[in-house]
């Protein structure tokens with residue numbers, strides 16, 4: 267029976283980065299992946315559309331990874347294995363139904379000028395917002411990079427209290443809770459500024475009218491100016507293979523086709539996992555599961571392994587909206603109507619503006635296909651020209667406003683939804699609606715398309731068991747399931763009620779994205795200096811024992 271210090275369940279970015287970091291710290295590590303490919307949501311394919319075209323089937327953009335502490339610690343090892351990040355000064359723009367557009371670049375001055383073009387007050391408003399954000403960036407980014415349910419989280423709160431005072435802290439927290447709509451309305455005058463920034467809220471799993479969506483939009487807006495839109499040259503597969511190589515070079519194992527069906531618990535502690543074929547892999551120090559709470563508490567653990575309150579809360583864990591991907595190989599560059607700059611942007615949002623995003627989110631949440639979805643039109647070739655033959659182009663299209671479960675109807679009353687399941691007909695009919703709209707902005711879209719491949723929420727869910735219902739963010743990011751409350755208010759953070767069992771992945775804090783945040787936080791916790799760790803864990807163990815006793819009583 268193989269024995270390791272740490273066994274990871276799943277081989278997404280959080281596991282691979284966490285396992286690479288632990289390997290470098292001298293731990294023996296095993297990563298077990300149920301599918302035939304490593305990487306989870308990082309899935310690079312060269313045979314999706316046409317020969318010579320390399321597509322990111324799912325996740326594409328790596329600003330969260332290049333800005334992460336995991337990357338900072340692994341950079342020299344990744345460089346040595348050939349990971350090269352390419353970037354752009356033109357991360358994003360929005361184009362509106364009348365063909366007008368607004369842009370965000372990596373230059374503060376260019377952004378001031380661009381927003382002033384739309385409303386004289388908006389350029390200075392951008393500068394003031396950016397400066398105010400940067401003055402407290404350690405706290406704002408700190409919320410996303412700290413284990414909130416821990417002494418470190420408490421420390422962050424104390425730091426904020428010292429800086430702002432009690433009332434100031436209350437005002438800061440109020441700002442964090444603001445919706446995107448309210449924040450945009452309070453900050454910028456022009457519809458163009460609103461339409462430039464509002465679609466970004468979708469990339470945080472929220473809608474523009476939800477609590478905290480203003481804070482998240484602000485974080486992304488500033489991060490775009492600071493970090494651009496990097497991608498690994500040649501595709502995410504290069505990063506995945508390099509992380510796996512770091513683990514293997516240190517003597518660890520990385521296995522595909524290895525579905526974990528059980529985390530084995532005895533006396534309140536885990537020491538092993540069992541694969542579906544019956545094989546057992548032992549862990550001396552930690553089992554780290556990158557799965558949803560639904561799978562962890564409903565399938566991998568047995569009845570009675572955790573308090574009933576936790577298992578109940580996991581049963582009620584909610585998933586967010588579904589998502590569709592459309593990949594298009596083009597034989598020539600897209601010829602965008604309107605502003606020439608659109609062709610150079612990494613991500614263009616085709617949107618009616620703030621109200622359009624709000625309407626499409628609301629329609630999706632009511633189970634409808636939106637009449638006028640936000641089209642997230644990614645152009646990887648604007649950053650990495652190695653992805654397709656010279657002169658040709660790739661579009662990576664995301665539609666993040668689709669129902670979480672069965673489709674109940676079509677807001678435009680045009681598409682026959684059948685029984686509401688994602689059949690091939692329904693998927694292609696909706697993709698037709700989207701490409702027809704995109705064709706009103708890209709004049710050569712139809713003529714230059716070599717092949718289009720669409721993936722429905724059901725197709726996406728079938729690729730990765732963590733993407734329940736095609737929710738690409740591993741669970742709703744509404745406030746009651748985010749930050750301190752992720753994954754569950756009954757089981758916050760990454761330590762679980764079972765000794766030596768840790769929960770990571772998009773369903774846990776700091777949530778979805780390629781930042782490897784949860785893998786990094788658990789690595790830090792596991793490699794903390796021994797003495798304080800023993801003291802802390804004995805306090806926590808006592809807390810957990812108390813929690814179990816209270817739950818049983």
Ligand SMILES: Cc1cc2nc3c(=O)[nH]c(=O)nc-3n(C[C@H](O)[C@H](O)[C@H](O)COP(=O)(O)OP(=O)(O)OC[C@H]3O[C@@H](n4cnc5c(N)ncnc54)[C@H](O)[C@@H]3O)c2cc1C
Pocket residue numbers: 275276277278279280281298299300301304305306307308323324325326327328329330331524525526527556557561589591726729730731732733738739740770771772773777778779780781
């Ligand atoms: C279509 C799409 C586009 C996205 N675009 C971006 C983007 O451009 N930039 C960005 O930052 N983020 C993006 N995201 C979000 C981001 O990719 C994810 O939040 C992140 O990759 C999740 O990583 P993870 O570590 O939680 O694991 P995942 O990537 O979800 O991988 C988990 C792995 O665990 C495996 N697994 C699960 N259960 C078991 C088991 N019992 N036994 C063994 N293996 C198991 C799964 O098969 C899977 O391979 C996108 C996501 C999707 C789906």
